[in-house]
Every structure is written in C-alpha cells, then in structure tokens.
Amino acid sequence: MNVENAIETHYRKLADSLSNEYEDLYESISNNKLRALFSTLHMRVVNLFDSMNQRLPTGDSSSHFWAEPSRELLQSIEIIEALERSLKKSEYAFYVDKYHREKITFCKSFLSKSGGSAIPPNTEKMELYYTIPIFSPQRSIVIENQKNISDLKLIGEGSYAQVFKYFDKFYLRSFALKRAKKELTSKELERFKREYEQMSGLRSPYVLEVFSYNEANKEYVMEFMNSPLDKYISKNNGKLSFQERVRLGLQIIRAFTYIHSKNILHRDISPKNILIKEYDDVVVVKIADFGLVKVVDSHLTSVNTDFKGYFNDPNLVVEGFDKYDVLHETYALTRILYFVITGKTSTDRVSSNMKFFIENGLSSDKRLRFKDIDELRQAFQNIKPS
CATH class of the missing domain: 1.10.510.10 (Transferase(Phosphotransferase) domain 1)
Structure with missing residues (x-):
C-alpha cells in the first residue's frame, strides 16, 4: 500500500475519535495526519490500560474486561501493527516502545472481539505513559562508510572534540560529524566512544540521533541540528x-x-x-x-x-x-x-x-x-x- 494512502486510510478509520491530547509528544513527526494518529492511539492505549487496571483480578482468579473496551483495544492494536507494516521502509518508519510492545503481545493473547475478555490471573497493573512517547521515529539511516563526506565545515568546538557539517550526496541531506581531538588521553577517548554508544542506545525523538562510529578516525556521524x-x-x-x-x-x-x-x-x-x-x-x-x-x-x-x-x-x-x-x-x-x-x-x-x-x-x-x-x-x- 502507498505510504500516504496507508496513513489516510487509518486516519479515516479514527476520524470520529481523533484526539490531540498527546500530540505535543510527537512534534518531531512531520506528517500532520500521522502525528494525529499517534496522538489518538496514545490516548486510546492510556485510557484503555487505565480501564483495565480497574478490572484486574485478585489472586489466582480471572476478571472480566468489558466487551466494548476489549474491541477498542484490539482495533487500536490492529491499526498500530498495520501502520508498522505499511510504513516499515518509508521515511515515516517507527517503532513501538519496548514496554508497550510486550504489553500489546500480552493483550493479544486474551482479548476477544465479542462478549468481553477474561483478564488472566495475576496480571500486573499496566503502566501509563503520560509524558513519554509510545511511538518513535525509526533510525532508518545507516551510513556504511564515509566516502560521500567532503567539504567539512567546522561549526563547533569543545574541550574534547570538533563538530563539522557536511552534505551527503547519497542521502541528499546535511549531517554533522563529531571528531575527537588528537591530543586526547586514552581515558578521554574511551569516554568519547562511550558517549556515542550511550546515545546510540537511546531511542527518543528528544535525544540527538547518531548513525555510525569510525574507530580509525575517532569520529561519529550524527543528525544535523540548526x-x-x-x-x-x-x-x-x-x-x-x-x-x-x-x-x-x-x-x-x-x-x-x-x-x-x-x-x-x-x-x-x-x-x-x-x-x-x-x-x-x-x-x-x-x-x-x-x-x-x-x-x-x-x-x-x-x-x-x-x-x-x-x-x-x-x-x-x-x-x-x-x-x-x-x-x-x-x-x-x-x-x-x-x-x-x-x-x-x-x-x-x-x-x-x-x-x-x-x-x-x-x-x-x-x-x-x-x-x-x-x-x-x-x-x-x-x-x-x-
């Protein structure tokens, strides 16, 4: 399915329940309708998890989750997974937060579209994300080598490194390159690399993205900021x-x-x-x-x-x-x-x-x-x- 058409299809499915309550968590999403979809799906997940928390079983017994919220949560999960598939190889590719990925899998194991759902015994209370995004842009850029790097322009300098801007001819966009200074000690170089490793392990629209580390040159590529x-x-x-x-x-x-x-x-x-x-x-x-x-x-x-x-x-x-x-x-x-x-x-x-x-x-x-x-x-x- 065409990417824009996929977004439009799911946007229309939720047209009667669109919400901007969490839209500010997705400000980095450039497509307005996808941003609205993420906000609406986020709202649905939070509200439905909250409803489920009120119905959790005690001890070894199961408990009943009403029919209407069961259907709504299943529909939300189906839309999330359909969007993932449709946008997987596009500029709008995204991933679901690890906690919610696990909870989605768990919910699919017992939710029913008719007659309500039996919540399994000993189900733990669902965590509600009011200030943390559930959906984040996927790191779709992988820079295998730096053969397209040329015309480096120095744009910043600190105690440990210099930052350059360059235009990548393959991706047709600007990137930044952070290069460790030559006089750094081994401990300082270790910290420089640890900085890259730390940032590469963080997946948030509010943390600078880094893409590749060059061990020989002691430098790494990151997204360019204004x-x-x-x-x-x-x-x-x-x-x-x-x-x-x-x-x-x-x-x-x-x-x-x-x-x-x-x-x-x-x-x-x-x-x-x-x-x-x-x-x-x-x-x-x-x-x-x-x-x-x-x-x-x-x-x-x-x-x-x-x-x-x-x-x-x-x-x-x-x-x-x-x-x-x-x-x-x-x-x-x-x-x-x-x-x-x-x-x-x-x-x-x-x-x-x-x-x-x-x-x-x-x-x-x-x-x-x-x-x-x-x-x-x-x-x-x-x-x-x-």
Missing part, C-alpha cells in the same frame, strides 16, 4: 511568545523524563548541549553531549571527575562531582527552564511568577529542591505569564 539552545533563544528572544517558550520547556522535560527512566544522569546540562531543529511548522528540542553521563556501576564515572557544566550547582565544587545526583540534575534543569522562559541566565532579580520555581529549584537546602523530574514538571506547568 543551532544550540542559547543561540536560538538569543536570536528569537524578542519574538517568542510565552506559549512557545513553555512548549520548548516541556520538550526538554520530556527528554529528561526519558533519560532518567533509563537510570541515566546527564551531568552536563547547558544551553549548548540542548540543540534545536527547525522544521517548517514546528521547533524540536534534542539533547546532545552525553560524555559526562552518570550510569550505575560504570567505571567511567570517576571519583576524580572534574566539575563541568556551567549550569551546575556550584556546591558540587565542594561536594565532589562524583556525588552528583538527581537533585543536582533538577537544579541545572531549573536554570535551563528559567533561561527558556525569560531569556536570562542570571537569577539575581526574579519576577513574581517565577519566584516559587526558582526558590525551590535552586535552593541551597536540598530538601526543598524538586526531588525528581515529575515534580519539576508540575512546578514548571504552574508558571503563569508575567
């Missing part, structure tokens, strides 16, 4: 509305909701490591630079790691960077979100609408800080225009 957050805000500070700033902030929060769900702390949060992709109709945020991530049981999280990240809690200089935890991460994110809303990095003079957010998020008393990303999100969403 600008870092600081340049984007500086360029557009006079014309960004409060609602547009909130949308950017919520994308950053969704990114870190996903990152933290993988038991990862970024540790180098700054406006230079949050990148912006500008499409014709939407602006998308993506997180980059995972060279300082803290992963449980990783030998690369060193006790002697130097203090990095100019949005980090200054008390880390005394505490030691190896003591970095989620309260330090929410501190840095508070500063980032304040920058997004106000365009300012200094918090010396905070307006009344931001006072609670800043005083708690940046408090020297860690008991007052946002204890996790969800608490940070709730406080951020309560900020009103000044």
Whole structure:
C-alpha cells in the first residue's frame, strides 16, 4: 500500500475519535495526519490500560474486561501493527516502545472481539505513559562508510572534540560529524566512544540521533541540528511568545523524563548541549553531549571527575562531582527552564511568577529542591505569564 494512502486510510478509520491530547509528544513527526494518529492511539492505549487496571483480578482468579473496551483495544492494536507494516521502509518508519510492545503481545493473547475478555490471573497493573512517547521515529539511516563526506565545515568546538557539517550526496541531506581531538588521553577517548554508544542506545525523538562510529578516525556521524539552545533563544528572544517558550520547556522535560527512566544522569546540562531543529511548522528540542553521563556501576564515572557544566550547582565544587545526583540534575534543569522562559541566565532579580520555581529549584537546602523530574514538571506547568 502507498505510504500516504496507508496513513489516510487509518486516519479515516479514527476520524470520529481523533484526539490531540498527546500530540505535543510527537512534534518531531512531520506528517500532520500521522502525528494525529499517534496522538489518538496514545490516548486510546492510556485510557484503555487505565480501564483495565480497574478490572484486574485478585489472586489466582480471572476478571472480566468489558466487551466494548476489549474491541477498542484490539482495533487500536490492529491499526498500530498495520501502520508498522505499511510504513516499515518509508521515511515515516517507527517503532513501538519496548514496554508497550510486550504489553500489546500480552493483550493479544486474551482479548476477544465479542462478549468481553477474561483478564488472566495475576496480571500486573499496566503502566501509563503520560509524558513519554509510545511511538518513535525509526533510525532508518545507516551510513556504511564515509566516502560521500567532503567539504567539512567546522561549526563547533569543545574541550574534547570538533563538530563539522557536511552534505551527503547519497542521502541528499546535511549531517554533522563529531571528531575527537588528537591530543586526547586514552581515558578521554574511551569516554568519547562511550558517549556515542550511550546515545546510540537511546531511542527518543528528544535525544540527538547518531548513525555510525569510525574507530580509525575517532569520529561519529550524527543528525544535523540548526543551532544550540542559547543561540536560538538569543536570536528569537524578542519574538517568542510565552506559549512557545513553555512548549520548548516541556520538550526538554520530556527528554529528561526519558533519560532518567533509563537510570541515566546527564551531568552536563547547558544551553549548548540542548540543540534545536527547525522544521517548517514546528521547533524540536534534542539533547546532545552525553560524555559526562552518570550510569550505575560504570567505571567511567570517576571519583576524580572534574566539575563541568556551567549550569551546575556550584556546591558540587565542594561536594565532589562524583556525588552528583538527581537533585543536582533538577537544579541545572531549573536554570535551563528559567533561561527558556525569560531569556536570562542570571537569577539575581526574579519576577513574581517565577519566584516559587526558582526558590525551590535552586535552593541551597536540598530538601526543598524538586526531588525528581515529575515534580519539576508540575512546578514548571504552574508558571503563569508575567
């Protein structure tokens, strides 16, 4: 089936129940109707899983799931799987989150189209994804070699690497190439490669995509982004509305909701490591630079790691960077979100609408800080225009 026709077919099937409730989770999807489909299917899965949670059996007995939601969940699963097949080799190819892939398989084993369904004994409560996408774009680009790379243009440089832009003649699009500096130590090179490996293992529309690693040249290819957050805000500070700033902030929060769900702390949060992709109709945020991530049981999280990240809690200089935890991460994110809303990095003079957010998020008393990303999100969403 033609790709556009497949999207149109399923869009019409759900025409009477289309919902934009979760559409902001799929801002990176360029096709408007596919974006609406993902939002609607996400809404259906959340609502139907929630209904099923109310009917879970106790002990070894089974329980009855009503006929109408059983049929609706089966239809949703059929549409998801049909879309997967139809879009598999297209630019709209996508994958289903691992947790939901397992739950879809489980639900298919007992759901019935008539007379309701018997929920198996000892069925666990379904997890509901309110802020994490269920569907994400597939990594459809595989760069086997770099024979098409030419005319590298330096677009950025840090302590460990240089970033170049180039145009790929095969894919007819621009990519970025990150190359480690020649003077790096073996430990620094190991961290550079670990950054690539870490990012290649993350599958989220809000994390920068990486495509291939060249061991000989100590470099890797990644998607090209238009600008870092600081340049984007500086360029557009006079014309960004409060609602547009909130949308950017919520994308950053969704990114870190996903990152933290993988038991990862970024540790180098700054406006230079949050990148912006500008499409014709939407602006998308993506997180980059995972060279300082803290992963449980990783030998690369060193006790002697130097203090990095100019949005980090200054008390880390005394505490030691190896003591970095989620309260330090929410501190840095508070500063980032304040920058997004106000365009300012200094918090010396905070307006009344931001006072609670800043005083708690940046408090020297860690008991007052946002204890996790969800608490940070709730406080951020309560900020009103000044």
